[in-house]
Every structure is written in structure tokens, then in C-alpha cells.
Amino acid sequence: MTNTKHSKKKTSPRTRLLAGTVAAAALGAGAFGAISANAAEPARAPAAVTADAGHPRDLTRTAHLTIDAATRAAQAALDAAESENQRVTVAVVDRNGNTVVTLRGDGAGPQSYESAVRKAFTAVSWNAPTSELAKRLESAPNLKDIPNTLFLAGGAPVATKGTPIAGIGVAGAPSGALDEKFAQAGVAALTR
Template sequence: MKNKALKVILLTASVALSPGAIAQESDQPLLVEIRRMSMDVALAIAKTAIDHCREQGVQVAVTVVDRGGHPQVVLRDVLAMDLALDVSFRKAYTAMTFTSATSALEDRFTGPFSVGKLDKVLLSAGGMPVQASGETIGGVGVSGAPSGQIDESCAQAGVAAVEMDLEMAPF
């Protein structure tokens, strides 16, 4: 009797947990399409940011991260400090994570145990989210200029270089 009851329970569970049953109980799709930046777009952002900073007489490091916060393009100008590489990554990661310019976050998390104390998060001007049709698809961080405002203007120039193309891109 126990074996028969166990078989009935297992059969019921397997039917209930089958993909068809999951799709019927939920309006959520089983698979989702995710928009991602191409390498060429990420490279255009980084190169434009470098060029914008060079026009101001500044050599910087630029990191462009994808929507998961993973570095997609990293550029360091000849005279930019090595430290700028890590800082540019952290700014890009923070901008992507919070979907905000990092300058807007500088005074947001001030408590001793706030989110601003996390390893990858850096609440300092110089990071911008990269968006396509209102969806965050990455972030760019710039480091090495004498001020965060210059870093951020270079990051913004990088985003502006591809912004229209991203808005018009089909999906």
C-alpha cells in the first residue's frame, strides 16, 4: 500500500512540476530575451570618453561594464595611473547597479554599515549608466582626472556618442 501511495505522490509531483504545468500556472515566460551591448558599442563609449578627456589635457582609465557588472571594455591612457583601472571599474559597476550617475549617489549612503561600504561600490563622480529604451544595459566609469566632475563629463560624452543609436536599435 505504501508503494502505491508513494508512486501516486511522485507521479502527481512530476506532472505538477513539468514545464507545461509551470507555464500554465504562471504568465511568466520560461525563457527571456536579454538586451546586451555589442563589443563595438562598448568600445565606442570607452574611446569617446578617452578622447573627451584628452581634449581637456587629462589621461584617464575607462571601464565599460555589461548589464551583469562584468568588464566588457577597459582602456587606460598611457599616463593614467594604474589605480585608475580599479576605480573606473567600481564607478561603472556602481552606475550600472544603481541606474544613476555616481555623482548623484555621493551623499546618499552615509551610515557606517550602508551599502556604500560594499567592495565593488564607489560613490564618487565619474560613473554613468548606459541605457537603451529605458533599460539599463551597462555602465561606464572614468577615473584619473583631477576632479570627479571631469571624469563624469568624459563618461557622459562616451554615453552620448552611442545614445541615439541605442534608442533606435530594434529588439
């Protein structure tokens, strides 16, 4: 066996800096190429999530009123009021009580906007016409203290298979019975 000496050559700081810069540039170019290649590929859709058929109680289906349907209902209610020379505001809210459409007829009073929205909210919240709910105040007067509700005739719920999906509120006619009649015209426009 022969003994050989391994000599270690010292590298200057300048050489190490240059070598490090070249290595970083090579890594950066490789990473850029990988990112560019990934960006060029079309995005894949995530795998479909399927529910275990053994747990249907964990899932619910809901129906939602589209903006087109809400507008059609509001216009039908407004047309019904105008055909009787009544100046009203019509509001349609979704299942969660959010205002979807509001139509203020020519000459409708300034109070009619808020009243129509609150009647629609009240109707969808209880899935009942507000004229029926107003009768409940006799036995439960504190109902009127619930925020954003209005227990006056003029609100009608929109339901599918018994489940409320929207509320239509009308305000501004000289009687709640007329307001509710016009709201029902909006509901009817959705069931034709």
C-alpha cells in the same frame, strides 16, 4: 505416427568460439555501418521551442551592449578626456557588471584602472550616475560597504527603455565632475 529420435550433435569449444567470433564480427559491421550512415547524414536542427502565448510573464527580453558599441563608448570617453589634456582610464561593464572594455590613457595613474571599473559597476548596479549615488551616502553610509562599488563621481549608466544595459566609469581626472563628464561623452556616443 512414427517416433524419430533427434540426435543432438555436440559442438566443440573451438567451433563455438569460431561461430561466436563470426557473429560478433557481423554485428559489429552492421553497427559500424549504421554509425557511418548516421554520421554521413547532415545534422538536423532541433525543433523550435515555442512559448505558450498564455504565459508571457515567464519570459523576459534583455538588451546587451556589443563589444563594438562598448569599444566605441570607451573611445569616445577617452577622446573627450584627452581633448582636455586629462589622463584617465575608461571602463565599460555589461549589465551584470562584467568588464567588457578598459582603455587606459597615456599617463593615467595606476589607481585609475580599478576606480574606473568600480565606478562603472556601481553606475550599472543602481542605474544612476555615481555622483547622485554619492549623495545617498549621507543618509545610508553603509552603502560604501557593498563589495566592488565606489561612490565617487565618474560613473554613468547606459540604459535602453529605462533598463540598464551597461555602465561607463572614468577615473583619473582631478575631479569627479570631470570624470563623469567624460563618462557621459561615452554614453552620448551610443545614442547618436
